[in-house]
Amino acid sequence: MDKISIIAVIMGLTAIIAGQAIEGGNIASLLQLTAFMIVIGGTVSAVMLQSTPKQFMAGLRMLKWVFQPPLFDHEKMIRDIINWSHAARKGGLLSLEGYVSLQKDPYTQKALQMLVDGAEPDTLRAVLEVEIDMFEHARKQAARIWESGLGGYAPTLGILGAVLGLIHVMENLSNPSKLGSGIAVAFVATVYGVGSANLFFLPVANKLKHLIASEVALKELVLEGMVAIANGENPRIIENRLRSFLAMHD
Template identity: 75%
Template structure:
């Protein structure tokens, strides 16, 4: 569980509420269901319109990564690759056949199988690089819905503000109704800008960082298997793969 994400969200909300209280405002004035429906409903609709159902559902599912991110253990992968390299050095590529079925990651399993089948290093690299590219594109298209939400949300806040002001204009002869209309107008803007900058955009950026770490795992495995296919010394392979730790360790 990523505690810093919970701390960040709670800290952001606390800062806004505390600021409101310090200025003498009522916390209850920030709770406007109408403004919330306009901003969240409008933003969700715009994001759904620009996305395919598969992209939208995948992006929503990835939200759990923010609070419970998948663990990408690059050190363990390096250890595994070196172990495979030593096995292949002693018994040949066919000695790795028993390790193929035990791989949970489909990418690693496919690449290992191609290695065991004697695929040329150039063919192995070109085939698996296409798979990495397509996988990365699908992941980032799904994560992009949060960036899009961050773009639409402030605009929906402005739309809510305009609707609130229209309501105010329609009731100028009834002063009792002016307060609620003005509240909706300004709170909608707070919701739009606040959600964009405190949630949607940070979520999108964090998901991209996690996707980069996931892609680095696949690139690490591929680079290691290419080294094995070329018959490189396990120590040389290990030294090369440790370069992946500079950014993601």
């Protein structure tokens, strides 16, 4: 569980509510169902329109990464690659066949299988690079719903909500009792739009991009390790190269 993400969300909401209370404002005035429907409902519908169903659902599923990020153990992967390198030097590439079925990650499993099958280093690199590019593209497309999607549309829908609220005010200038609710919707809609984008949607997008980069770096470690083993390089040299590669991506 990523405690800092939970703390950040609570702190953001607390800061807004506390600021409203300190200035003597009514906290209940921030709770406007109409403004919420306009901003959040309109934002989600716009993102659904611009995305494919697969991208939209994948992006929603990735939200759990923010609070419970997956573990990408780069150090363990380096140790595994070095062990495979030693095994290949002692018993040949076919000795790695027993490790293939033990891999939970399909990408690593495929890379090992190609190595056991005797794929040439250049072929191995070309195939695995395509796999990484396709994987990274799919992940980024899914994460983009939080950035260019929700984070991009929410402030605009907040302005739309403000305009609709002001229209309501203008229509009821002769009825002062209705002016307050219209003005409240106008300003609260702006708060919802700008606040949700900058306190949640955009930070979520940035965190997802960081996690995606970490996942891609893990796959690139596998690629470099498999190619090095295929070239018959010394395990010590492979380890130094992989650690240097990892340091560049930290």
